[in-house]
Every structure is written in C-alpha cells, then in structure tokens.
C-alpha cells in the first residue's frame with residue numbers, strides 16, 4: 001500500500017508492536033498502512049467529526065481490516081483506552097494539539113509514547129510536552145509538495161533543553177540535514193517580512209522577531 005511521504009515518515013517513528021491511538025485520523029490511511037505492514041498490534045482510528053470517521057470506516061472496509069482497526073468518534077483523549085501505549089496526532093495546529101493533552105493529566109500519565117506532527121507552534125509544543133514529563137526521543141522533517149513538516153516523537157522521561165533546542169528541535173538541530181536548511185531559510189524570510197510589516201509601536205513583538213532572526217542566522 002502506498003501512502004504519502006509525510007504519513008510514511010510518521011509511521012517510521014512508530015515502535016514495532018505498539019498499540020496506537022490516532023487522534024484526528026481523518027482517512028485512517030496511516031493506521032491502515034501500519035496494520036498492513038504488521039508494525040502495530042492494535043490500532044484505533046479516532047476523529048471528532050462524523051464525516052472524517054466515515055471516510056476512515058470506508059477505507060478500513062476497502063482493505064478488509066474491520067477486525068484489526070477500531071474506529072471511535074470523540075474529542076481528543078476521550079477516545080483513549082488503557083490498552084493504548086502510543087498516541088499519534090498529526091495535521092493539526094500546535095496549540096490544538098497542546099489543548100488535547102493539557103486538560104487530561106490522568107490519561108496522559110498512562111501514555112508512554114506520543115508522536116506529533118504539528119502544523120505550527122512547534123516550539124510551544126516542545127516546551128509543553130517536556131514540561132509534563134516527556135523527553136524528545138526523535139524528530140524528522142519531511143517535504144510534501146512545497147511544505148516541510150516537523151515530526152516529534154516523545155517518550156516518558158526527563159531531559160534538560162535550551163532555548164535553541166526548543167526553537168530548532170534538539171534532534172533536528174543535531175541531524176541538520178538538507179531539509180533543515182531549507183526549512184529555516186523560509187522561516188528566516190517570513191520573519192524578515194513580518195519585521196518590515198510590523199508597526200513601529202509593536203516593540204516587544206519586533207524584539208522577539210529580531211532575536212529569532214539572529215538565532216536562525218547564527219545556526220543555519
């Protein structure tokens with residue numbers, strides 16, 4: 001089965017024999033792929049909306065995997081059950097992802113592994129998850145069309161991080177591959193444009209953007 005490079009890269013970070021909950025599964029193609037590859041022993045595809053869950057059910061049926069992939073309608077971690085050890089959330093904004101975990105500490109403490117692909121606010125995502133008892137085990141960048149996506153894999157445990165780690169991603173910074181340079185060249189450009197457009201009295205915002213521009217220039 002062929003899936004796009006973004007979903008494949010997310011799948012690569014899933015540990016063998018995991019039991020996964022894919023929150024915001026939409027089409028459930030990631031879950032179908034992982035079950036077909038024999039990489040996971042259990043998969044739950046969940047979504048808050050009926051339309052996407054219907055797509056998921058149709059795709060699961062198409063691949064004859066109804067007995068291997070559960071589908072659940074619900075909001076975020078409300079669809080979690082104790083047999084899950086890995087939660088995946090991809091294709092949502094960083095702050096939405098944080099919101100899914102922030103108000104459910106009693107469920108979060110049961111989870112060992114979290115794999116995230118936030119569309120934005122990746123620095124906030126790293127800060128939040130490392131503040132609630134996870135460390136960053138792995139990270140990847142993947143290009144799909146013109147967009148480069150970040151994928152962050154977290155495990156239960158503690159590590160110390162610097163501002164630079166939160167901003168660039170500690171593993172992405174160590175790997176510093178071709179996509180890293182491309183990603184941050186774009187980030188630099190967008191910040192330079194923002195700086196030009198910001199009104200004079202936005203001093204604090206300007207200061208923050210200037211600091212980030214300096215950080216990027218010094219490190220790519």
Ligand SMILES: C[S@@+](CC[C@H](N)C(=O)[O-])C[C@H]1O[C@@H](n2cnc3c(N)ncnc32)[C@H](O)[C@@H]1O
Pocket residue numbers: 023024025026027046047048049052074075076077089090091092096100
């Ligand atoms: C852009 S799609 C991403 C689909 C897939 N995860 C991917 O990466 O290709 C986002 C999905 O998340 C679902 N969603 C948004 N907020 C959610 C929440 N709080 N709980 C469960 N699903 C949610 C939406 O209904 C939508 O189907």
